[in-house]
Amino acid sequence: MTTSETPELEERAAPPPPAPPRPHVTWQKLTFLPAFLIAVLLGTWLWFEQADLDPLSANALSNGQVSKALWQHVQLTVISTFFVLIIAIPLGIVLTRRAFRKASPVVMAVANTGQATPAIGLLALLVIWLGTGTKAALIGIIAYAVLPVLSNTMAGLKGNDPTLLEAARGIGMTPLGVLTRVELPLAVPLILAGVRTALVLNVGTATLATFGGGGGLGVLITTGITNQRMPVLILGSILTVTLALLVDWLASLAELLVRPRGLEAGT
Template sequence: MHSAQSDRSGRFWVLVAVVFAFAAGAFAEHQGFLSFAMEHPRDIFRLLGQHLQLVLTSSAIAIAVGVPLGTLLTRGFMRRYRDWILNLLGICQTVPSLAVIAIAMVYMGIGKQTAIFALVIYSLLPIIRNTVAGLASIDPVVLDAGRGMGMTPWQVLLRVEYPNALYIILTGIRTSTVINVGTAALSFLVGGGGLGDLIFTGIAMVDPAYMLAGAVPTAALAIALNWVFGQLEKRIISPGLVYEHHTTAA
């Protein structure tokens, strides 16, 4: 019975997806997007490559900075300042992304480096917050078991804490990266390139084809990266840990 219901539900959502794709395609053709894309494929792929480079570079730096910072906030005397620092970062996150890019431009000028710096700053909070939440959610009994086996603090962190907190940490990285895809469109305003070139040119010219030529690949890139992280989670995280976290959240 359950299998039959799942099959019907699956067919229903496939039908919804097909109808939505057909409607989206009809709308895109009506706005001239498909014709524009066929006439300028090299320009779109060039800007898509720039956009992807911005996202991957800034996300990699944010991960390299955010995970150690989140870990540091769960160690020793830094625990006393954890809430204060997270609240401060939360306030910084409320600043519009355009304002962050503008402030960075004042001190760093225009160019790709300015865009990457602003994207890193805007991407840090979800990674730091989820790293702290993941490490703080580990059962103390599990940590005691690791110490009882003679592990050093570094071994406990790498072999016990990180593997058990990985699901929550990856969720923060996934959220940060997907948000980064949309924010990176603003990089065009400081000479960083990317699909924002088409989006803002289309807005200036009131040309839907230009806007869709930038917006559609941006949305597709966000969906693709979200899917990639979903597959990564399934492959490297134990199903038992995922179930445990979902049960705790419920």
């Protein structure tokens, strides 16, 4: 072997460089946002304690109306997200099966239409059809949030390595076993990202439920706008933004906890 061949052989034999380490989620990163939100809420409460509210603003914020609006908003978000999950994830699974793949463009077009339609316009149509109340508001929120969960579920399942699926079938696993033990665990990160997006969308869209008689924090916002009462508007806006950030933080924490350990080690 000549010396001129040695560098070439060493280059071929050299191991690949190690993958960059995954970002480490520290205690400080996990607690910063909740601490910040607590500080914002505390500052808002102290401001309202010292604020000189006129009778109209005081009436809009008295008799537990703030806690009632907040609780209604949380209910709208939780219930709509629950129905989004039980609709979008099974539908995404079905549309990635060979027998139903031809239907996926039609279903995706319908889901895109639901999100492309302005939320206030969709809610107005539902109110005309179903009347005012929580039902119309929930259907509008659900229609608006199905797309990210559905598209991420399909993308996660389609992005699985075919060789892994073939290996699972080769060891005798049933189609259901391949789906539940291989396909879905590998698709979990993308599915959770879609759920996180849907949660934040639902918090924002739920503010429009007030126009259909569904309640929520939108009641405070619209009261502050129509009556030109800035304290009421500010409180409704701060609570909505705080709830959206808190929901996003909880979803990111769930992503970290639910993510399969094998995926973290292998990525």
